Amino acid sequence: MLNIFQSLDISHYIYLSCVLFCIGLFGVLFRRNAIVLLMCIELMLNAVNLLFAAFSEYMGDKDANGQMFVFFIMVVAAAEAAVGLAILVMVYRNTRKTDVSFLDSLKD
Amino acid sequence: MHITNLPLPFLILSFITILCALYVVTSKNPVHSVLALILTFFSISAHYILLNAQFLAIVNLMVYAGAIMVLFLFVLMLLNLSKDTEPVKSNLWGVAAAISAGLLLVVITASLQKSGIAVMKGNSPEIGLVKNLGRVLMTEYLVPFELSGILFIAAMVGAVLLGKRDSEKQDLLQQNDVQENA
Incomplete structure (x- = not known):
């Protein structure tokens, strides 16, 4: 493998993950299309995954715990995407829209 | 540490990752968002390879870029949302969202300032x-x-x-x- 870690430390990966997470958060706050919302949540989950892999590398010798956690996050992300998209299809069937700002009937 | 001291592969991959992630969020067309997100996953997989997590990189490609994104594309095509169906909204929402996300970024990075710089020890390549x-x-x-x-x-x-x-x-x-x- 490339030996690039002579000049690279964990904080660079932390900053990269923070930026990715905040971009995903911005998308969740900004977009109203429910599919894009789900995609932004996937982006945030991936930022966390990257951080787990970086910390697994940071911990050094024979420590695969960080990489194992990435697998479980992937499991949760896949389940979340399946259920979320099923809900989305049902919402579309009933309202003909995927705009989340119309789904406010619980507010009144 | 200055940014030019960073290794080139890390810089290029990070640049691609952040650019594609920004395009996911800002693109009007949901199909473009899906494609940009797939590119983001590819560059994150490249990061995994740099981090000695080879199997993770392949699984990331198969599960995320292969399965989940195809599911998203299917739903997009099924619901016929490939054209822009999002209503035009005021810029106030964008400004508020950008301020909130930016504040979170500032808070996280500020809290990391005192943590000090720790060089990665590095794994053996067999671990991944x-x-x-x-x-x-x-x-x-x-x-x-x-x-x-x-x-x-x-x-x-x-x-x-x-x-x-x-x-x-x-x-x-x-x-x-x-x-x-x-």
Whole structure:
């Protein structure tokens, strides 16, 4: 493998993950299309995954715990995407829209 | 540490990752968002390879770029949302969202300032291979592994139940559509 870690430390990966997470958060706050919302949540989950892999590398010798956690996050992300998209299809069937700002009937 | 001291592969990959992630968020067309997100996943996989997590990189490509994104594309095509259906909204929302996300970024990075710089020790390349990961998964993480199987079954049952066509209601909706069109 490339030996690039002579000049690279964990904080660079932390900053990269923070930026990715905040971009995903911005998308969740900004977009109203429910599919894009789900995609932004996937982006945030991936930022966390990257951080787990970086910390697994940071911990050094024979420590695969960080990489194992990435697998479980992937499991949760896949389940979340399946259920979320099923809900989305049902919402579309009933309202003909995927705009989340119309789904406010619980507010009144 | 100055930014030009960073290794070139890391810089290029980070640049691509952040650029594609920004395009996911800002693009008007949902199909473009999906494609940009796939590119983001590819560059994150490249990061995994740099981090000695080779099997993770392949799984990331297969699960995220291969399965989940295809699911998203299917739903997009099924619902015929490839054209822009999002209503135009005021810039106030964008400004508020950008300020909130930027504040979170500032808070996190500020809290990291005092943590000091720690150089990574580095793993041996064998740690991310499927042999080692499978051994750890089947010994230390056996219970979470089985639990994730239960989670998958629950998610599958839930998705099927939610997606199942409620026939009477559907007929009613179709009648309404026909009446509206007529």
